[in-house]
Amino acid sequence: MSNPSSATMSQFRHSATVAIADIQLQGALTGATNKFVNGRITALTELPHANALRDHFKKIRSATLANLAHYLELFEERATTAGSQIHWAQTGQDAVDIVLNIARQHGVKLVTKSKSMVTEEIHLNAALEANGITPVETDLGEWIIQLAGEPPSHIIGPAIHKTRHQVAELFSKEVGRPLPADDIDGLTAEARRLLRTQFLAAGLGISGGNLAIAETGTLVLVTNEGNGRLVTSAPPVHIAIIGIEKICPDWDAAATWLALLARSATGQPMSIYTTAITGPRRANDPDGPEEVHIILLDNGRSQLAGTPYEEILQCIRCGACLNVCPVYKKAGGHAYGSPYSGPIGAVVTPLLFGLEEYAALPQASTLCGACKDACPARIDLPRMLLQLRQDEVAARLLPWRERKAEEFAAFVLGREGRMNFFTKLGRWGQRPFQHDDGLKLPVNVGDGRTLPSLAPKPFRQLWDEGAVE
Amino acid sequence: MNPRDEILNRLQQVQRDETLPPPWQSRRDFPELAARFRQALTAVKGEVHQVDSLAAAYDLTNQLLRQMAAEKVVVNDERPLPNLPRLPHITYHQVGQEDETLRAFCASADAGLTSADAALAETGTVILTSGPGKSRLASLLPPVHIALVPITALTTDLFTWAASFNRQLPANLNFISGPSKTADIEQTMAVGVHGPKRFIVILYA
Numbered sequence: 001m002s003n004p005s006s007a008t009m010s011q012f013r014h015s016a017t018v019a020i021a022d023i024q025l026q027g028a029l030t031g032a033t034n035k036f037v038n039g040r041i042t043a044l045t046e047l048p049h050a051n052a053l054r055d056h057f058k059k060i061r062s063a064t065l066a067n068l069a070h071y072l073e074l075f076e077e078r079a080t081t082a083g084s085q086i087h088w089a090q091t092g093q094d095a096v097d098i099v100l101n102i103a104r105q106h107g108v109k110l111v112t113k114s115k116s117m118v119t120e121e122i123h124l125n126a127a128l129e130a131n132g133i134t135p136v137e138t139d140l141g142e143w144i145i146q147l148a149g150e151p152p153s154h155i156i157g158p159a160i161h162k163t164r165h166q167v168a169e170l171f172s173k174e175v176g177r178p179l180p181a182d183d184i185d186g187l188t189a190e191a192r193r194l195l196r197t198q199f200l201a202a203g204l205g206i207s208g209g210n211l212a213i214a215e216t217g218t219l220v221l222v223t224n225e226g227n228g229r230l231v232t233s234a235p236p237v238h239i240a241i242i243g244i245e246k247i248c249p250d251w252d253a254a255a256t257w258l259a260l261l262a263r264s265a266t267g268q269p270m271s272i273y274t275t276a277i278t279g280p281r282r283a284n285d286p287d288g289p290e291e292v293h294i295i296l297l298d299n300g301r302s303q304l305a306g307t308p309y310e311e312i313l314q315c316i317r318c319g320a321c322l323n324v325c326p327v328y329k330k331a332g333g334h335a336y337g338s339p340y341s342g343p344i345g346a347v348v349t350p351l352l353f354g355l356e357e358y359a360a361l362p363q364a365s366t367l368c369g370a371c372k373d374a375c376p377a378r379i380d381l382p383r384m385l386l387q388l389r390q391d392e393v394a395a396r397l398l399p400w401r402e403r404k405a406e407e408f409a410a411f412v413l414g415r416e417g418r419m420n421f422f423t424k425l426g427r428w429g430q431r432p433f434q435h436d437d438g439l440k441l442p443v444n445v446g447d448g449r450t451l452p453s454l455a456p457k458p459f460r461q462l463w464d465e466g467a468v469e
Numbered sequence: 470m471n472p473r474d475e476i477l478n479r480l481q482q483v484q485r486d487e488t489l490p491p492p493w494q495s496r497r498d499f500p501e502l503a504a505r506f507r508q509a510l511t512a513v514k515g516e517v518h519q520v521d522s523l524a525a526a527y528d529l530t531n532q533l534l535r536q537m538a539a540e541k542v543v544v545n546d547e548r549p550l551p552n553l554p555r556l557p558h559i560t561y562h563q564v565g566q567e568d569e570t571l572r573a574f575c576a577s578a579d580a581g582l583t584s585a586d587a588a589l590a591e592t593g594t595v596i597l598t599s600g601p602g603k604s605r606l607a608s609l610l611p612p613v614h615i616a617l618v619p620i621t622a623l624t625t626d627l628f629t630w631a632a633s634f635n636r637q638l639p640a641n642l643n644f645i646s647g648p649s650k651t652a653d654i655e656q657t658m659a660v661g662v663h664g665p666k667r668f669i670v671i672l673y674a
């Protein structure tokens with residue numbers, strides 16, 4: 001599967017159609033998302049006052065973004081004092097250049113990476129490879145899709161679309177002998193063995209960051225496998241790339257953040273490893289990197305501050321909204337053509353990478369509101385999806401047929417008399433197309449679905465006649 | 470203008486007066502911290518033992534090392550580990566001495582022994598710090614990690630911990646809440662993917 005890096009109306013329609021017809025993928029999506037949803041609900045039910053904590057978190061995120069410049073400067077100051085080197089990147093390319101420079105200075109040939117959506121966003125792996133540097137993904141899910149040459153299909157579970165048979169095939173190729181698909185422990189052990197040598201040989205470790213705490217200049221990384229710890233402890237140099245919106249004012253706020261992150265993401269009370277990095281190894285530390293670089297990446301984020309879209313910067317990339325989204329659950333992650341899929345992806349992707357290229361995404365929602373209910377920061381994703389749709393209308397990005405249809409609908413529905421007239425006309429006009437189960441029109445308006453025909457008597461008339469309870 | 474100033478300028482132009490809410494007060498109240506700790510950690514396949522003296526913790530540690538037929542063990546130089554009686558058939562690496570060979574030793578060690586600075590009852594979490602004599606790899610590379618933790622290190626949860634610690638941070642702070650695990654292949658849980666397969670905490674009075 002290729003990564004289109006866009007999702008126009010026809011691209012999304014095409015990939016979603018292919019995904020829906022793929023029975024294996026549908027099974028995998030249902031299984032994974034249900035598991036995540038149940039886990040989250042159980043974990044939050046076990047936490048007393050979870051809803052009050054979410055309200056509290058929303059206030060923290062909102063107040064942080066209101067003063068983002070202040071907290072970024074504070075973070076820079078404290079992290080620098082601790083010995084970390086801070087870099088600022090306006091664009092993805094800037095961040096890539098910074099990484100390449102550091103890698104060149106140290107003559108790095110092999111890089112180990114822990115899972116990072118931001119590096120997917122800036123296409124770091126391709127840039128490293130083009131410069132003769134081998135990046136090895138070490139999160140098991142990320143490694144699987146790296147071997148398969150695919151983009152991640154879920155923020156938390158990048159390889160949820162892969163079956164164990166497909167994984168066994170990929171690993172077998174890597175080790176040069178057949179591995180049984182039914183032995184998941186065995187496959188995991190094989191990955192441990194293969195990646196262990198890479199961890200110890202790499203000259204550079206690259207990670208993302210879940211949050212950056214201004215108060216102490218600390219970068220926090222959350223993983224379950226331990227690869228995040230290895231990537232940030234074993235190589236002599238560590239580079240972390242983090243979006244500027246992931247700033248957290250202090251440790252009290254960080255406690256709230258961490259209390260909600262794992263519970264919302266995987267249903268764990270806490271991830272197995274939460275690693276807080278405050279500078280490189282100190283004098284007499286027996287191990288740890290000699291250099292820590294933190295790249296603060298903007299890539300369009302600061303443009304959203306102070307706009308109606310600022311709220312999207314509150315996102316902590318937990319993936320909860322994906323798991324409850326009826327569109328994501330059928331279309332899968334790849335249809336979104338972006339590392340960020342599901343409801344968060346449908347909002348943030350067009351905002352960061354262009355509404356025109358991703359015109360289908362704001363439409364890829366039923367506006368059911370399940371995402372907002374699931375979000376630990378209670379982000380109003382449906383509101384922003386609607387707003388983006390308005391932007392699309394204003395920018396004339398919708399297909400002309402849809403535009404005309406909407407203009408017509410506005411005309412008809414605008415006056416009661418018109419509405420009555422057109423309903424009568426419709427009841428008469430639909431006759432040749434009426435079948436037992438509904439309307440079969442000669443033009444494809446319902447995407448192959450049968451449309452209901454107009455009732456013999458409109459509801460309002462039944463109401464007036466007292467025929468409705 | 471450099472990228473830093475451009476980003477900050479843009480943000481400064483839209484900044485608002487909005488203050489942080491006061492810190493969240495933990496609303497947890499566990500009748501017994503150790504019991505909650507054990508329950509939380511065993512639920513994620515961690516192993517918890519509770520003993521009533523340091524001597525008993527040493528005995529148990531050595532018993533566990535014998536059971537797993539450990540031959541190479543890396544030991545952090547932090548209280549109470551320096552006084553752990555050494556077993557004759559085991560090769561030890563004491564962190565803080567010959568640190569040049571530490572990494573290679575850890576990579577082939579059967580177990581790593583550490584203490585912990587604090588522990589969270591709610592989530593079954595131990596908090597490890599880096600520093601002289603305290604290796605990050607000792608609790609990471611070997612297949613077994615044993616942590617000897619005084620019961621007094623227990624606090625309720627992240628909130629009570631955040632409210633109490635002094636903001637003097639080491640380069641590396643690790644919150645460990647179980648054995649390394651993954652669910653990346655068909656959401657099936659597998660332990661020991663990159664870190665330890667076994668995570669054993671000995672709480673001593």
Ligand code: SF4
Nearest residue numbers: 315316318319321375
């Ligand atoms: S929008 Fe909310 S639910 Fe979705 S990934 Fe972000 S924080 Fe999680």
